Amino acid sequence: MIETAVAQDNRTATAPxxxxxxxxxxxxxLARFHEVRNFSGKLxxxxxxxxxxxxxxxxxxxxxxxxxxxxxxxxxxxxxxxxAGYRDAVPEYAYLFNSYYNAAGTMHRRDLxxxxxxxxxxxxxxxxxxxNADIDELVSGADEKLFRxxxxxxxxxxxxxxxxxxxxxxxxxxxxxxxxxxxxxREGGMHKSVRLAPASAGTSRSAEFVEFDEATIEIGHExxxxxxxxxxxxxxALVLPFALAxxxxxxxxxxxxxxxxxxxxxxxxxxxxWMTVNEQSWRAPLYWIERDGEWWxxxxxxxxxxDPNEPVTHLSYFxxxxxxxxxxxxxxxxxxxxxxxxxxxxxxxxxxxEQFHPAALTASPHDGEVAQMYGDVWEWTRxxxxxxxxxxxxxxxxxxxxxxxxxxxxVLRGGSCATSRTHIRKTYRNFFQPEKRWQFxxxxxxxxxx
Ligand SMILES: [Fe+2]
Numbered sequence: 454m455i456e457t458a459v460a461q462d463n464r465t466a467t468a469p470x471x472x473x474x475x476x477x478x479x480x481x482x483l484a485r486f487h488e489v490r491n492f493s494g495k496l497x498x499x500x501x502x503x504x505x506x507x508x509x510x511x512x513x514x515x516x517x518x519x520x521x522x523x524x525x526x527x528x529x530x531x532x533x534x535x536x537a538g539y540r541d542a543v544p545e546y547a548y549l550f551n552s553y554y555n556a557a558g559t560m561h562r563r564d565l566x567x568x569x570x571x572x573x574x575x576x577x578x579x580x581x582x583x584x585n586a587d588i589d590e591l592v593s594g595a596d597e598k599l600f601r602x603x604x605x606x607x608x609x610x611x612x613x614x615x616x617x618x619x620x621x622x623x624x625x626x627x628x629x630x631x632x633x634x635x636x637x638x639r640e641g642g643m644h645k646s647v648r649l650a651p652a653s654a655g656t657s658r659s660a661e662f663v664e665f666d667e668a669t670i671e672i673g674h675e676x677x678x679x680x681x682x683x684x685x686x687x688x689x690a691l692v693l694p695f696a697l698a699x700x701x702x703x704x705x706x707x708x709x710x711x712x713x714x715x716x717x718x719x720x721x722x723x724x725x726x727w728m729t730v731n732e733q734s735w736r737a738p739l740y741w742i743e744r745d746g747e748w749w750x751x752x753x754x755x756x757x758x759x760d761p762n763e764p765v766t767h768l769s770y771f772x773x774x775x776x777x778x779x780x781x782x783x784x785x786x787x788x789x790x791x792x793x794x795x796x797x798x799x800x801x802x803x804x805x806x807e808q809f810h811p812a813a814l815t816a817s818p819h820d821g822e823v824a825q826m827y828g829d830v831w832e833w834t835r836x837x838x839x840x841x842x843x844x845x846x847x848x849x850x851x852x853x854x855x856x857x858x859x860x861x862x863x864v865l866r867g868g869s870c871a872t873s874r875t876h877i878r879k880t881y882r883n884f885f886q887p888e889k890r891w892q893f894x895x896x897x898x899x900x901x902x903x
Pocket of ligand 1: 552
């Protein structure tokens with residue numbers, strides 16, 4: 454199998470062929486395709502092969518798997534469908550790198566991804582180059598009708614790869630956190646962050662609550678731009694009067710919750726949360742380490758003291774909910790979040806800042822404004838991840854992308870420091886089970902207004 458892989462992977466990525474006159478939408482789409490594909494390479498360029506094969510927990514996939522799986526997506530849903538007589542780069546990859554698409558065939562067990570030493574990282578890169586070249590050839594040679602068919606799936610594949618770029622970052626963080634050497638993923642980002650935020654200006658005052666009147670609002674994606682199917686159909690929803698905190702909860706505030714012994718006080722916790730806290734012996738956010746009575750934080754730039762002004766992150770839904778109860782507040786619903794975000798420009802600490810860590814606010818928000826809505830940390834909402842009224846998953850394997858996960862998970866909004874700026878939307882619904890902590894997840898408080 455590997456011999457075949459090497460032989461076929463000797464092809465390298467080439468510039469798009471010009472067998473036909475390429476239209477500007479074609480060039481734009483291919484440019485976007487390569488931009489995003491190259492960013493995966495950039496994210497993993499400082500990792501050595503030994504880094505790229507470790508799976509620390511079943512939720513975490515090895516870097517190599519992310520690089521291969523995103524490639525499998527383009528191969529399976531585009532090349533195999535539209536290239537006549539297409540021969541798999543390596544037929545066994547279809548089994549190894551399918552994640553959860555039952556309609557696309559059987560798959561390797563998720564929790565065993567760390568046992569796969571072959572293909573090597575190098576062979577995986579060649580697999581990427583081979584599929585890139587085939588996509589170039591197919592798309593640049595497509596007539597208008599074919600392009601119209603391929604374009605939505607290629608666009609979906611590009612967004613899919615961006616999702617995996619975020620997972621690659623959070624997964625390698627979890628992998629590195631297991632290592633007593635505390636390896637550094639990217640030097641410098643944190644130092645820059647510290648320089649940019651020397652004072653506690655943004656968190657020196659208590660968070661203020663911005664009030665919103667009762668309103669019936671339109672929820673969900675509109676327009677012709679890309680969105681996932683779970684962001685629609687757009688529909689009306691009644692949002693009762695509420696107030697939303699004008700910034701994220703900070704490490705300093707979370708330290709007060711911890712100091713108040715909240716991890717040992719069942720009155721703040723959901724039953725399932727209390728069970729989980731005790732089973733897992735949680736007493737601080739994931740990646741926090743206590744040394745000589747002081748809290749340290751493992752970041753992608755190494756281990757450093759907890760900065761009280763940064764947004765708290767790596768918390769489960771249970772911890773977010775317990776903190777809100779302790780603070781005399783609650784988590785927002787996803788509709789409240791979307792309403793508050795309606796007129797806010799999508800700007801913030803995204804992966805493009807290369808900090809790979811949430812940043813302290815450098816100034817308090819202006820009156821009536823809410824800050825940190827985008828980037829930094831995904832904000833837990835109290836909304837269960839459910840279909841919007843009228844939602845129907847598309848037929849076939851791609852219908853498995855979102856719809857089948859609408860059970861036992863909560864919606865998070867706004868993106869994080871590991872999300873691409875071009876990947877997030879006001880209507881974007883991320884979702885995770887309530888006990889998960891390894892994503893950049895944080896807290897924004899809300900309150901009822903009676
Ligand atoms: Fe995937």
